[in-house]
Amino acid sequence: MKKIIFTITFGLFAMICANAQVLSPEVIASSGGDFQGTGTSLSWTLGEPVTETFEGSNAILTQGFHQGIYTVVNVFENPSANLSVTLYPNPVVDILNIDINNPEEVLNFTLSDLNGRMLFSQKSNESKMQINLKDYASSNYLLVIWNSKGDVVKTYKILKSDNF
Known part of the structure; x- marks a missing residue:
């Protein structure tokens, strides 16, 4: 019984004891740091003077503790559209500002994730607009602007980050 x-x-x-184990990236280095400023x-x-990157047909392998973020997204712009749009800030923490010079018609704005799931849609003919992204996860999103005929006018990649 004993x-x-x-x-x-x-x-x-x-x-x-096994449940208390945590797998997180850790490094023992002589020095290092994190700095944050406006938009960056x-x-x-210190201690990784040389790193290497290997690229294959289906993968990219990088060496070192700090890994770069590299995302390729095709961004479409209709050359026949006479529309000037300014988005700021990008990367965005909470509020994305959209300035449109002389909108000639009602435009439809849709925000979707990279899987194509629509998260936000709004029609507007105003020259200034804001989208609140505070409740969205840190990720890449696509903002697509459609004209009243249903044609894509412009597509923008938006980076939502909680670290700025």
Whole structure:
């Protein structure tokens, strides 16, 4: 009976200790830091003077603690559209401002994730507009502007980040 109780106690203790393990990126370096400013951030680690990047047909393998973010998204712009749009700030933390010079018609604005799921849609003919992205996760999004005929006028890649 003592052997069973000891085995159960040891097993529970081992499970509790195993559950406390965390797999997170860690590095032991002589120096490093994180800096954040308006619209930008910088993370650095001293001790990795040389890193290598290998590219294959289906994968990119990078070496080192800090990994670069590289996203390729095709952004469409209709050359026949006479529309000047300014988006700011991008990357955005909460409010995305959209300025349109002389909107000639009602435009439809749709925000979707990179999987194509529509998250926001609004029609407007105003020269200034805001989209609140505070409740969205940090990720890349696509803002598509459609004209009243249903044609895509412009597409923009929006980076939502909580770190700025």
